[in-house]
Amino acid sequence: xxxxxxxxxxxxxxxxxxxxxxxxxxxVRDIARALDIQGASLYAHVASKEDVLWAIVDRAATRFxxxxxxxxxxxxxxxxxxxxARLDALVRTHVAAIAEDVDxxxxxxxxxxxxxxxxxxxxxxxxxxxxxxxxxxxxxxxxTGAFRMTDPAVATTFVLGALNAIAxxxxxxxxxxxxxxxxxxxxxxxxxxxxxxx
Amino acid sequence: xxxxxxxxxxxxxxxxxxxxxxxxxxxVRDIARALDIQGASLYAHVASKEDVLWAIVDRAATRFxxxxxxxxxxxxxxxxxxxxARLDALVRTHVAAIAEDVDxxxxxxxxxxxxxxxxxxxxxxxxxxxxxxxxxxxxxxxxTGAFRMTDPAVATTFVLGALNAIAxxxxxxxxxxxxxxxxxxxxxxxxxxxxxxx
DNA sequence: CCTACCGATCGGTAGG
DNA sequence: CCTACCGATCGGTAGG
Numbered sequence: 001x002x003x004x005x006x007x008x009x010x011x012x013x014x015x016x017x018x019x020x021x022x023x024x025x026x027x028v029r030d031i032a033r034a035l036d037i038q039g040a041s042l043y044a045h046v047a048s049k050e051d052v053l054w055a056i057v058d059r060a061a062t063r064f065x066x067x068x069x070x071x072x073x074x075x076x077x078x079x080x081x082x083x084x085a086r087l088d089a090l091v092r093t094h095v096a097a098i099a100e101d102v103d104x105x106x107x108x109x110x111x112x113x114x115x116x117x118x119x120x121x122x123x124x125x126x127x128x129x130x131x132x133x134x135x136x137x138x139x140x141x142x143x144t145g146a147f148r149m150t151d152p153a154v155a156t157t158f159v160l161g162a163l164n165a166i167a168x169x170x171x172x173x174x175x176x177x178x179x180x181x182x183x184x185x186x187x188x189x190x191x192x193x194x195x196x197x198x
Numbered sequence: 199x200x201x202x203x204x205x206x207x208x209x210x211x212x213x214x215x216x217x218x219x220x221x222x223x224x225x226v227r228d229i230a231r232a233l234d235i236q237g238a239s240l241y242a243h244v245a246s247k248e249d250v251l252w253a254i255v256d257r258a259a260t261r262f263x264x265x266x267x268x269x270x271x272x273x274x275x276x277x278x279x280x281x282x283a284r285l286d287a288l289v290r291t292h293v294a295a296i297a298e299d300v301d302x303x304x305x306x307x308x309x310x311x312x313x314x315x316x317x318x319x320x321x322x323x324x325x326x327x328x329x330x331x332x333x334x335x336x337x338x339x340x341x342t343g344a345f346r347m348t349d350p351a352v353a354t355t356f357v358l359g360a361l362n363a364i365a366x367x368x369x370x371x372x373x374x375x376x377x378x379x380x381x382x383x384x385x386x387x388x389x390x391x392x393x394x395x396x
Numbered sequence: 397c398c399t400a401c402c403g404a405t406c407g408g409t410a411g412g
Numbered sequence: 413c414c415t416a417c418c419g420a421t422c423g424g425t426a427g428g
Contacts, residue, residue, distance in 0.1 A: 022311060024222030028407060040408075041413045049407065110308065113220060148389065154374070154382045161363025162356040169355055176352070184352045191346065192390035226423060238424075239397045247423065398428085406421070412414080 003055075007045050010035065011059075014052045015103035023053055023107075023114040053111065054119055060108035061126050063100065067093035068133055083141030084190060090134065091163065091189050092182040098167050099178035106167040131156055138193065147193040159189050201253075205243050208233065209257075212250045213301035221251055221305075221312040251309065252317055258306035259324050261298065265291035266331055281339030282388055288332065289361065289387050290380040296365050297376035304365040329354060336391065345391040357387050 013034045017026045028049050029039035046052050071093040075086040098105040112123045135156040141147040163185055170181065211232045215224045226247050227237035244250050269291040273284040296303045310321045333354040339345040361383055368379065 020311070022220060022222055024220055025312065027405080029405090038414060040415080040417095043408065044413060113218070114223065150385060151374075151382055154379065155386065157363050157367055158360040158383070158386045161366075162360040164363070165355050165359025168359075176349075181352065184349055185356070187348060188353065188356045188390050191393070192386050195389070225421080227421090236398060238399080238401095241424065242397060400426085400428105402423105402425075404422080407419105409418075410416085412416105 004045070007055075010042065010045055011052060011055050012103075015056050015101070015107055018053065018056070018111055019103045019106040023111045050114075050116060050119075053107070053114060056104050057108045057112060057115065057119075057123055060101065060104040061123060063097045063104075064094065064108075064130060065126070067097040068130060081144070083137065083144060083146040084194065086137055087141065087193065088186045088190060090137065091159075091186045094163050095166060095182040095185050096178055098163070099170055099181070102167055102170050102172070105164075109164050109167055131160065134159065141193070148195040150193075155193065158192070162188060202243070205253075208240065208243055209250060209253050210301075213254050213299070213305055216251065216254070216309055217301045217304040221309045248312075248314060248317075251305070251312060254302050255306045255310060255313065255317075255321055258299065258302040259321060261295045261302075262292065262306075262328060263324070265295040266328060279342070281335065281342060281344040282392065284335055285339065285391065286384045286388060288335065289357075289384045292361050293364060293380040293383050294376055296361070297368055297379070300365055300368050300370070303362075307362050307365055329358065332357065339391070346393040348391075353391065356390070360386060 010031065014026070014031050017030055017034065021030075027039075028042050031052070032039040032042050035042075068090060071086070071089040074093075075082070075089040078085045078089075108123075112120060112127075115123060135152050138147060138155055138159075139152040142149050142152060166181060166185070170178075176184075208229065212224070212229050215228055215232065219228075225237075226240050229250070230237040230240050233240075266288060269284070269287040272291075273280070273287040276283045276287075306321075310318060310325075313321060333350050336345060336353055336357075337350040340347050340350060364379060364383070368376075374382075
């Protein structure tokens with residue numbers, strides 16, 4: 001299915017509603033009303049309600065994956081062995097990925113439970129892969145002494161928990177720009193994983 | 199309404215289902231089936247589906263509030279001016295409050311959107327009050343030099359994000375005991391907010 | 397706690 | 413994109 005402009009409009013409106021009320025509490029009529037069309041008319045553009053959720057979640061997941069790849073590229077230019085720089089880069093691109101589309105990020109992070117079994121499994125595996133990437137970086141940094149020793153798996157969930165919480169409060173017209181938030185996030189995470197000033 | 203044993207049983211089963219599938223995606227028949235009774239029979243014990251959600255959320259919120267009070271008492275015994283000790287105590291009681299009933303904590307943290315407007319407002323105000331408490335502690339610690347200088351409001355959301363993520367992965371029969379998780383959480387948070395070893 | 401039932405709303409289809 | 417419609421399921425009530 002091609003991504004027509006109208007189709008994208010539907011997904012954006014749905015992201016907002018799913019984020020605000022949750023997928024199950026949002027009816028296809030709610031989505032249609034926000035677009036000023038009839039509920040049944042939505043099916044001229046989408047095959048099912050779950051397909052809309054999937055499109056949002058899949059696109060958000062892809063954005064996070066691209067962010068991680070971009071962070072790798074950025075850090076590799078600086079120096080491959082610098083774990084602090086690599087973590088700093090990953091945190092910043094992660095925050096940017098959230099801020100780029102908060103609604104979609106929030107839906108991705110909070111509504112994957114509403115996917116059918118197959119898609120749910122796919123998205124969980126992609127989340128796991130992303131998490132493994134961060135965990136490996138943290139574990140490697142501990143092994144080289146860049147980070148203080150602690151449980152890498154637990155530290156990873158703390159880091160992602162702190163970062164993903166941003167999707168719960170960030171607003172485009174808020175006090176802080178995405179870059180400023182990324183500054184704070186990078187400072188927080190690096191400080192949490194290092195023992196003292198370098 | 200008094201809290202009969204059966205009523206509590208209903209709430210526990212509902213916590214599990216709401217946590218796994220979300221409030222809106224869980225029908226009263228789902229809850230009844232888990233208790234081996236008919237859907238309509240549930241109404242011999244509860245007035246509405248939302249009342250069940252409210253009971254779970256209200257109890258969990260009360261538990262977090264009690265945890266904060268306990269942390270205050272514990273830290274006051276040590277010494278009132280020690281912000282690191284106060285933060286350490288608050289983190290530990292917060293983690294304990296999550297582990298005490300993960301399902302209810304998860305519902306409290308993730309399903310308050312499903313409450314009606316009035317109850318939603320009440321629970322948001324109680325969450326805000328809890329958050330203010332932590333933010334004030336962090337801001338005071340920055341003013342006295344115990345914590346590194348950064349934005350207290352943002353730091354607070356990072357701390358709560360990291361801690362509340364525990365509700366997403368903690369299991370009673372997991373690798374780590376609540377106390378060990380609390381150790382890691384306290385180490386992570388204190389390290390994030392301090393500049394180096396004391 | 398059960399059986400029998402209710403109106404409302406759900407996601408989705410047919411046919412234009 | 414609309415009107416008209418469908419079967420299924422929803423939360424909840426009546427009466428025992």
